[in-house]
Amino acid sequence: MSRWIMQDTSNMTDVAYQAYSLQGVSRTFALTIPQLPEKLRLQVGNAYLLCRICDTIEDEASLDIVQKENFSGDFIRVVDGELSPEGFAATLSGSLTDTTPEAERDLIRNVHRVIRLTHGFTPTQRRFIGDCVREMAAGMIHYQKRQSLDGLRDVAELYDYCYYVAGVVGVMLTKLFCDYSQEIAKNREQLLELAVSFGRGLQITNILKDIWEDRQRGACWLPRDVFSPCAFELQTIPDHRNDGCYLAGMENLIAITLLHLRNALRYTLSIPPEEKGIRRFCFWALGMALLTLRKINRHRNFRSGQEVKISHLSVKATIAATELVVGGNQRAQWLFDVVEKGLPHDFSLPTP
Structure with a gap:
């Protein structure tokens, strides 16, 4: 896939702009979403961009927590059709700094085009997407207020965090898949x-991969209980990367992540084999996370x-x-069994 380059998009249709923006904010999703059935591509791509806007608000370093909470609330109203997207875009754009990637700043400036597509979906699709954005935005603010280098309290809180930043997306996708196919809907409860x-599997993989980059932003999403036997606090882990206790904690988290990636495989295999596009979409995400x-x-x-970033050859x-x-x-x-060989399977957590 070619590198994203800033362009004049004024003559693009909303659909064309969405595809262009996707390539800029996530080359991975720009690659995987076209694998979906045609009746799902536009909706899933649109939902991803809406979730990315939540991320942009969360990640902008110049905004304090009150501003982030206000922008997140306004964005929910935009998605629900209660607030002008143009006014929201103008205000948020004026608050973003160069620390926000250019592709994301371009997306914010063009929120109205993305929202026009959202509002053209069926009421059911709009409800699924709106519920996802609402939960994600609220959950992100909840954890932004608690962000620190101290880490999360325990694995249960890690799971809760992962639900808001990734699990809600899985639930939304599943509902869209079930709405698209009666055959898929037969397994709705299990799939949900x-x-x-x-x-969780995808997000914990990202948390582990991004430990050091997150620390630069003043955040640590590792659970303290996993590292409680250690003689150091999570604030000081840069000095203990080679400590046996730190490495054992990482091993436990890798084993926990693998458990969820196995469930990701179960999810994918529960999609009817004839729905190759949806299975391909899931397999690619699962495969890259496992590698x-x-x-x-x-x-x-x-x-x-x-x-620990995988190569283009691995992709x-x-x-x-x-x-x-x-x-x-x-x-x-x-x-899957072949690729997971060598990964730790067993994990133990300290008794509270």
Whole structure:
């Protein structure tokens, strides 16, 4: 996929702008979303951009927590059709600094185009997407207020955090998938339960990969209970990357993440084999997360996310391997078992 370059988009249709913006804010999703059935691509791409706007508000360093809470509340009203997107965009754009990537600033300036598409979806689709954005925005603010280098209280709080930043997306996608296909809807309850776990697996992988980059922003999303046997606090982990207790804590978190990625596989295999587009979408996300987890496991004392970022070759390998297994459950299970070899399976948490 070519590198995103800032363009004059004034003559683009809203649909074309959405595709352009997706490539700028997430090359991964720009790659995976087109794999979905045509009747889902626009809705899923649109939902992703709305969630990215929540992220942009959360990540802008110049905004204090009151401003973030106000912008998040206003954005929910924009999605619900209660507030002008143009006015919201003008105010938020004026508050963003160069620390926010140019592609995200461009997205904020063009919120009205994204929202026009949102408001053109069916009432059911709009409800699913709106519920997701509402929960995500509220959850992000909740955890922004608690953000520190002290980490999260325990694994239960880690799961709660992951629900708001990733699980809600899995729930929304599942509802859209079930609305699209009566065959998929037959497994609705099981899929909704597994969707939350799928989101946890992807998000904890990202948390582990981004430990050091998050610290630069004053955040640590590691659970303190996993590291409670250690003679150091999470605030001081840069000085203890090679400490046996830190490495053991990382091993536990890798094992916990793998448990959820196994549930991600169960989710994917519960999608009917004939829905190859949806399965491909899920397999790609799962495969890239599993390969990232393998790199983290091999380099538990890594110092930068770049050290454990998977290569373009690994991405291509994931895509190629998916084509071999996308239509069959047994082959997919076998491939997962092969790739997960060497990862820790057992974990233990201190008794409260």
